[in-house]
Amino acid sequence: MKGENADFLTEGRFIKSDSKQRYTLGVVYEPLVVDSQDEYSTAEEIEKACWEFNRLLRGSSKVNKIALDFLEQVLKALREDKEITLDLTELEDEVEKAGGVGLGFMHELWDEDLGEIVESYIAPDDLVIVSEKVKKGTWLMGIVWSSGVFEKVENGEITGLSMGGKATKIPVKEVI
Amino acid sequence: MPKKLINLSIDEVSGVDKAANKRRFLIVKRAEDNTDPLTDPDKLGPLQKVKKAIEDILKGAFGSGEAKDLNTVLTERAIDEGMWQLTSSLRDSIDSILRDDTVTDKKTAVATVLQQFFVALAGSGILKGEDLAKAGRKISASRMEMLKQMLEQLQKLISEAEVVPDDTGVNKNQGGNEPVEKVTMDMLPEDVRKAIEAVPQLSQALEVQKQENTDLKKRLDDQKAENEDLKKRLEASEDAKATQVYIAKAAGYKNLPTTPQEFGEILKAVAENKATPEQVAKLEGIMKGADEAIEKGNLYGEFGRSGDGPTPGSAWEEVEKKVDELVQKGNLTKADAYTRVANENPELYQRYVRETEVRVR
Numbered sequence: 337m338k339g340e341n342a343d344f345l346t347e348g349r350f351i352k353s354d355s356k357q358r359y360t361l362g363v364v365y366e367p368l369v370v371d372s373q374d375e376y377s378t379a380e381e382i383e384k385a386c387w388e389f390n391r392l393l394r395g396s397s398k399v400n401k402i403a404l405d406f407l408e409q410v411l412k413a414l415r416e417d418k419e420i421t422l423d424l425t426e427l428e429d430e431v432e433k434a435g436g437v438g439l440g441f442m443h444e445l446w447d448e449d450l451g452e453i454v455e456s457y458i459a460p461d462d463l464v465i466v467s468e469k470v471k472k473g474t475w476l477m478g479i480v481w482s483s484g485v486f487e488k489v490e491n492g493e494i495t496g497l498s499m500g501g502k503a504t505k506i507p508v509k510e511v512i
Numbered sequence: 513m514p515k516k517l518i519n520l521s522i523d524e525v526s527g528v529d530k531a532a533n534k535r536r537f538l539i540v541k542r543a544e545d546n547t548d549p550l551t552d553p554d555k556l557g558p559l560q561k562v563k564k565a566i567e568d569i570l571k572g573a574f575g576s577g578e579a580k581d582l583n584t585v586l587t588e589r590a591i592d593e594g595m596w597q598l599t600s601s602l603r604d605s606i607d608s609i610l611r612d613d614t615v616t617d618k619k620t621a622v623a624t625v626l627q628q629f630f631v632a633l634a635g636s637g638i639l640k641g642e643d644l645a646k647a648g649r650k651i652s653a654s655r656m657e658m659l660k661q662m663l664e665q666l667q668k669l670i671s672e673a674e675v676v677p678d679d680t681g682v683n684k685n686q687g688g689n690e691p692v693e694k695v696t697m698d699m700l701p702e703d704v705r706k707a708i709e710a711v712p713q714l715s716q717a718l719e720v721q722k723q724e725n726t727d728l729k730k731r732l733d734d735q736k737a738e739n740e741d742l743k744k745r746l747e748a749s750e751d752a753k754a755t756q757v758y759i760a761k762a763a764g765y766k767n768l769p770t771t772p773q774e775f776g777e778i779l780k781a782v783a784e785n786k787a788t789p790e791q792v793a794k795l796e797g798i799m800k801g802a803d804e805a806i807e808k809g810n811l812y813g814e815f816g817r818s819g820d821g822p823t824p825g826s827a828w829e830e831v832e833k834k835v836d837e838l839v840q841k842g843n844l845t846k847a848d849a850y851t852r853v854a855n856e857n858p859e860l861y862q863r864y865v866r867e868t869e870v871r872v873r
Contacts, residue, residue, distance in 0.1 A: 372530075374514050374515060375516075375517055376517065377516065377517040378516070381518050381519075381520055385520035385522050388520075388522070389522045438525075439524070439526070440527075442528055442529070489527070494528065494529060496530070497527060499522045500523065500524045500525070501524070502519075502521045503520045503521065505515040506516045507513050507515050507516075508513070508515070510514075511516075
């Protein structure tokens with residue numbers, strides 16, 4: 337059976353929220369659970385996706401670091417009255433990789449003012465978080481939201497998390 | 513047929529309105545609510561009801577909705593922030609009181625804090641119409657109902673704390689040390705007070721409910737008094753029955769210096785371990801009288817113990833006299849003399865037998 341590459345969106349759920357910090361802890365994806373779009377994935381695939389996503393997030397920081405390095409080189413050249421040649425290849429690559437990565441709102445708006453992803457990890461074992469069972473291999477994400485978005489969380493307009501990206505979809509007869 | 517996702521490459525995670533796992537919003541639980549869940553309104557205590565009412569008012573009064581200009585948003589945020597500071601401070605303060613074992617009079621402490629909150633709320637201007645109008649909002653009738661319920665809870669708690677004026681007319685708490693400000697409806701902003709009073713149906717329903725509660729309480733009190741009366745009557749009836757049983761027993765003692773009524777009551781009191789000092793004294797008197805009667809009746813006298821000799825004029829005296837005469841003649845022993853007297857005087861012997869026989873039953 338041949339798989340297909342496709343953009344997809346899939347949704348998880350919040351399981352913990354602290355209004356003082358505007359913090360939520362939510363499930364991004366659970367292994368071997370068929371979602372409302374009749375799709376699922378395995379713990380191994382979810383773990384790879386989580387780690388790759390975390391690397392991309394770190395990449396965003398890398399862009400800043402490269403930019404700061406360039407600025408330092410420019411200032412030094414100005415002070416020493418020297419010419420300077422900058423290689424922007426690495427920066428362009430990192431910007432491309434980091435572009436559009438991070439936190440979104442209904443998959444339509446990506447804005448740094450939405451909030452900040454402060455945690456992104458795989459449950460190392462079966463857990464119980466605030467009376468909710470969380471299966472081993474589940475991708476969990478902690479977010480500190482802006483006050484505007486958190487108001488929507490408290491009002492019930494935002495109820496969970498959804499991951500967006502690319503994947504190969506393989507029709508199967510049973511979930512394994 | 514389900515589709516398995518592999519080679520996932522995720523570049524964004526969004527907050528969304530519906531969870532793919534088909535479960536409605538998962539547990540959104542604030543850290544400070546862990547020991548005080550506000551989930552089931554029917555199970556909330558007075559404090560929880562107050563807290564929930566405050567939160568509901570906030571949620572309803574300052575929720576999001578239509579498009580707003582910058583000034584509206586700024587005003588809303590200022591109101592939101594002010595209310596947040598007030599309610600979170602109240603919550604933290606109440607929690608600290610409830611958790612502090614050194615605070616023995618928690619009721620007064622909590623009531624005082626609630627009073628302080630209410631005074632601060634009334635004085636903050638947050639609920640004043642001008643601010644709400646700037647924010648483009650009005651407090652709805654349902655919010656007014658919640659506010660009224662909150663006030664009732666507050667007043668109930670405050671009255672439980674027994675805030676009373678001292679000799680100087682200053683209100684004091686239960687400890688009597690700290691002056692506290694009496695909280696009344698007058699302290700509410702005028703527009704809020706008017707809004708509350710403008711819900712006649714609610715007020716009427718509340719009055720009816722209050723009257724029904726009063727009637728129900730009166731009926732319960734009456735029923736309780738009636739039950740107490742029945743209980744007393746039943747106990748008196750059983751006591752009278754038991755007394756009659758003991759009087760019947762006492763009637764069996766025919767020779768005691770008392771009456772069956774009196775002795776029966778004493779027996780019952782002794783059996784129930786309820787004898788009064790007077791009854792004990794009476795019992796001693798009865799026992800003493802019985803002892804004297806026994807002594808006089810010589811029921812247990814011993815033969816030969818007194819050494820009084822034959823009763824004058826009795827057959828035994830005559831027998832003794834004849835025996836002595838025969839012995840004195842010197843030709844018979846005393847034993848032979850008894851035999852001869854008995855053989856020669858059969859009527860005297862029969863009389864002796866009759867006089868010395870003992871009745872048996």
